[in-house]
Amino acid sequence: MRHSTAPGARRLLARWRSAASTGMGVALIAGVLLCLLASPGIAQPAGASAAxxxxxxxxxxxxxxxxxxxxxxxxxxxxxxxxxxxxxxxxxxxxxxxxxxxxxxxxxxxxxxxxxxxxxxxxxxxxxxxxxxxxxxxxxxxxxxxxxxxxxxxxxxxxxxxxxxxGPGSLLYRADILAKAGLTEADLTGSWDSYVAAGVQLKARTRAYLVSHARDIKDVLIRSGLKPGEGLYFDQDSNVLVNSPRFVRAFELARTVRQNKLDAKVTTWSNDWSEGFRRGTLATQLSGAWLAGHLNHWLAPQTAGKWRAAQLPENTFVAYxxxxxxxxxxxxxxxxxxxxxxxxxxxxxxxxxxxxxxxxxxxxxxxxxxxxxxxxQPIAFLGQQPARLVWRDATRRISAAAVHKQDAFAEEVINTELDKVLDQNKPITQALADAQRLLAQRARR
Structure with a gap:
């Protein structure tokens, strides 16, 4: 957009050029510029006052x-x-x-x-x-x-x-550790039970952990099998959903992982978590597709070529x-x-x-x-696997969970109860009943 310059403004510009060429003080130049900017003779672009x-x-x-x-x-x-x-x-x-x-x-x-x-x-x-x-x-x-x-x-x-x-969900796994244990990708992905069974064999033959934390299993399973209008913890009418088969199965599988010592008991983004990738003590990770890039660029670049990507076990499709x-x-x-x-x-x-x-x-x-x-295109870090096609397929099958204003609080409650199950042998039925009661009190606030 072109600006027009009125005669008065042109005189101010001439004074500024003269001052600049003769070394006139900065303060005077600044004053001239202020006058220039304030001059009504300078037309502004249309709509400039609103932009x-x-x-x-x-x-x-x-x-x-x-x-x-x-x-x-x-x-x-x-x-x-x-x-x-x-x-x-x-x-x-x-x-x-x-x-x-x-x-x-x-x-x-x-x-x-x-x-x-x-x-x-x-x-x-x-x-x-x-x-x-x-x-x-x-x-x-x-x-x-x-x-x-x-x-x-x-x-x-x-x-x-x-x-x-x-972040389409993906199972990232170490192909070299799997081969050492005599396992294939199908052993990991066939079902959640076969995934855990493969973890037992992995641990026995390679000493590598299946997952970083048993909570990772729970996080995926509570997101699967949602019905229309359901959120993770509440339905559209704020009814609490945690005392349900979906949560029972998630807690049971997480407990099985812990009982078989298949998780390293390290939390995501901790130093021990990243060190597990670098040392090859973590054989798989349930995460978003973006983790492959993090592993490649800064978490464990020295493991290039050893990782592969697959869909989550039991054809589970969730977002991270x-x-x-x-x-x-x-x-x-x-x-x-x-x-x-x-x-x-x-x-x-x-x-x-x-x-x-x-x-x-x-x-x-x-x-x-x-x-x-x-x-x-093949991804070198993933052994030349064209893994983006795997992730693209997942995006077409993921369903969004309805959100609720108490979701963040509910997540804290569920994680606390799961920890009591894993670390204190609290019965799952009691843990979920306690969570249900507490969340029902908060659901409509």
């Missing part, structure tokens, strides 16, 4: 890098609108966003959110309903992986965020994490159209989605990207 000069985007690693890599394209579209990315560590970022939404202050124009926090925020009223103008997200709904879109649904069908990347972008209701109204345009660039551009996948293992939520030949 911000900077969009603030809050994110966490490595989403901050994904955003920054999209900025050259943004600047070509909007050379007059800068984007400032504020990055905090994962937990600090979400704490800051929780505070900002509750107080209505220090809100960014765009906030990145991990899927677990999308569920929590969706139950409140702090995020824009993206079905409404100027967003109108329903028109592009079919372009996203269905379960990812469903994860952003709030009360009364509100859509509070846009999916950017997803995912990134979304949201807009706060309380952010300045003139900024929201630009914020939405930036989100569209990050989520609806096939090129940007593929770039994030290739550089950061951010599995695309955009279906348009899933037809790219990149999915068929």
């Amino acid at each position: 911000p000069r900077t969009l603030l985007v809050a994110a966490y690693p490595a989403i901050d890098e994904v955003i920054k890599e999209a900025l050259p394209e943004w600047q070509r579209r909007h050379p007059d609108v800068a984007v400032k990315v504020v990055s905090r560590q994962f937990a600090d970022h979400h704490t800051a966003m929780t505070t900002a939404l509750s107080t209505g202050s220090h809100l960014p124009e765009v906030m990145a959110l991990e899927v677990g926090y999308v569920g929590r925020f969706a139950m409140g009223g702090g995020l824009e309903d993206l079905r409404q103008p100027p967003f109108n997200i329903e028109r592009v709904r079919d372009r996203f992986v269905p379960y990812a879109y469903q994860q952003a649904l709030g009360r009364a069908g509100r859509v509070v965020a846009v999916p950017a990347d997803i 994490g995912g990134t979304f972008f949201a807009i706060a209701k309380a952010s300045p109204a003139p900024n929201k159209a630009l914020a939405w345009e930036l989100i569209e660039l990050l989520t609806l551009s096939r090129e940007r989605q593929l770039a994030a996948f290739k550089a950061h293992d951010a599995f695309p939520a955009l279906l348009d990207a899933h037809t790219d030949p990149f999915f068929e």
Whole structure:
């Protein structure tokens, strides 16, 4: 957009050039510039008073890098609108966003959110309903992986965020350790019982643990077999679901793993967890597809070629994490159209989605990207296996669980009761009954 310059403004510009060429003091030059900027003779672009000069985007690693890599394209579209990315560590970022939404202050124009926090925020009223103008997200709904879109649904069908990347669940396993134990992939994936039985053989013949923690088994099984309208812990009417066959089986299998000493009793992201990968004492890991990239780049790069990917046992399809972008209701109204345009660039551009996948293992939520030949390419870290096809297949079979405002509390309760089962031999029926009673008290708060 072209700017016009009135005669008065041209005289001020001449004075500035003269001052600069003769070494005039900085203060005087600054004063001249202020006068120039305030001059009514300088025409502003149409609509400039309503458009911000900077969009603030809050994110966490490595989403901050994904955003920054999209900025050259943004600047070509909007050379007059800068984007400032504020990055905090994962937990600090979400704490800051929780505070900002509750107080209505220090809100960014765009906030990145991990899927677990999308569920929590969706139950409140702090995020824009993206079905409404100027967003109108329903028109592009079919372009996203269905379960990812469903994860952003709030009360009364509100859509509070846009999916950017997803985490299809996968069984990652050490092919060399499996071969040493005389096992095959089918021994791991046939059923959950065969998975545990294979773990017994693994431990006896290689001394490697089947999983890092028995809780990993529980986390998958409580997410399988959900009925429409059900969440993990509550149904759509806030009825508690934990005293059910789904949880009984999850607790029983986790207890069997612990009783057979098949778990290393280490928690995810701990030093002992990463050390187990490096030393080859962890034979399998139930996780999102993104873990293969983490293993390759920083957790255990020296194990390249030894890992393989498969579907989770018993054809179980669940999601592990995912990134979304949201807009706060309380952010300045003139900024929201630009914020939405930036989100569209990050989520609806096939090129940007593929770039994030290739550089950061951010599995695309955009279906348009899933037809790219990149999915068929072998992955060296996984022994030249074209594992992205395995993960793509999983995305088509995952169902989203309904969210509830007490999900985070329920997870703490269930983990506490499972620990009592594993470490104190508490009967499973009693553990789940106690959890049911406690959650029923909190369900409708």
